[in-house]
Amino acid sequence: MRTILFCMNPYSFGILEPIMQVLKERKYEYIWFVKEEIDDKFPFKEDKYTSKIKEVIAFKSDAVFSPGNEVPHYLRGVKTQVFHGLAGEKKGHFRIRSYFDLYLTQGPYFTRWFSKAALKHENFKVIETGWPKLDVYGKELYKYDADKNQLLVEYKARKIILFAPTFSPSLTCAPYLLKQIKQLSGNKEYVIVIKFHDLMAEELIVAYKKLANEVSNILFVEEQNIIKYLLISDMLISDTSSVVYEFLLLNKPVLTFKNNSKICNWDNSRKYKGLEVMVNDNLQNDPFKEKRAFVVKEYHPYQDGKSAERMVHAVEEYIKEFGIPEKRDLSWLRRRKINKMFGK
DSSP: OOEEEEESSTHHHHHHHHHHHHHHHTTOOEEEEEOGGGGGGOSOTTSOEESOHHHHHHHOOSEEEESSSOOOTTSSSEEEEOOSOSOTTSTTTTOOOSOOSEEEESSHHHHHHHHHHHHHHOSOEEEEOOOGGGHHHHHOTTTTHHHHHHHHHHHTOSEEEEEOOOOOTTTOOGGGSHHHHHHHTTSTTEEEEEEOOTTOOHHHHHHHHHHHHHOTTEEEEOOSOOHHHHHHOSEEEESSOTHHHHHHTTTOOEEEESOOOSSOSSEEESSSOOHHHHHHHHHHHOTTTTTHHHHHHHHOOOOSSOHHHHHHHHHHHHHHHHOOOSOOOOOHHHHHHHHHHHOO
16 A cells, blocks of 8 residues: 655654554555645654655555645545544534545544434545544553652652643633743742643743743754653643643643633643642642543543554455545645645
8 A cells, every 4th residue: 555644844744654654564555745834853864855846746556644734635646634633613524524534533522513414415434543643642641750850850840731722812821821930940849841732832842941041940942843742741731722622631630721621531721820828729639530530431442552453454344345545535625725735
């Protein structure tokens, strides 16, 4: 099976890496499409990759895996949506854009919605597989324990707190918590790790980097893959970000500010106040521990580390049943948008 791993944003690399490993194990040929603007961040330079759409057309793929919202309709192969997060509250998460033949969902919460949409549209299939980015939870849960211990010893701290807000201007808590993060750092039992989204506003990046340079127990990290910091942290501070669900699945406390979920199974503040008190309460008492079980069941019940395997298998089965699509039929406006984005 000849496969394209289609990347429009740096976060795609960590999502698609487990699929890449499965393709290697099965000796399938694959190529990465990496948007030119993010070429410098691509971590698998030893692999076959390109930023030229004509080269992926010439590859004549059987399948295309994409965590993004768009994929060219004219690429040969099963155009497969693998999603870029778990935040169903975000605008556009459930929008059907007609680019995909197959939706591979993370858990029952997502499967129910897309299955109903499939009955309505009648031009794509839905299979629940789990999310490949979280395969590390099943395979390498303790991979970074030594890094965590070293960090705690170095800073003579007891807990690591991760601050990872979303970049969306209407949803991010980053502009409002700068002073409170500094105040929280006054407790030297905490190491505060700041990890921003790739698309975070530059002025906020500058402000928080300055804070990290001024305060000894605040670290501003710029690694692409957030997984390491999810695994080593004892608590997450965020907002309406999909990273909330990734962290909840590790069964650790989360504190958010103005998260727009209809039901928050974690501590969510409607005001940008009281950070230090809420952090202390969640670390000491963990009042939302029982409610986190609901999130695991609905959003991602797979703990075996085999979601990427299920995804590749799902595409193999799709091809057996329906064959390999030469292209995807789209409306004139959708075709125009794709041609403008990628050319041909």
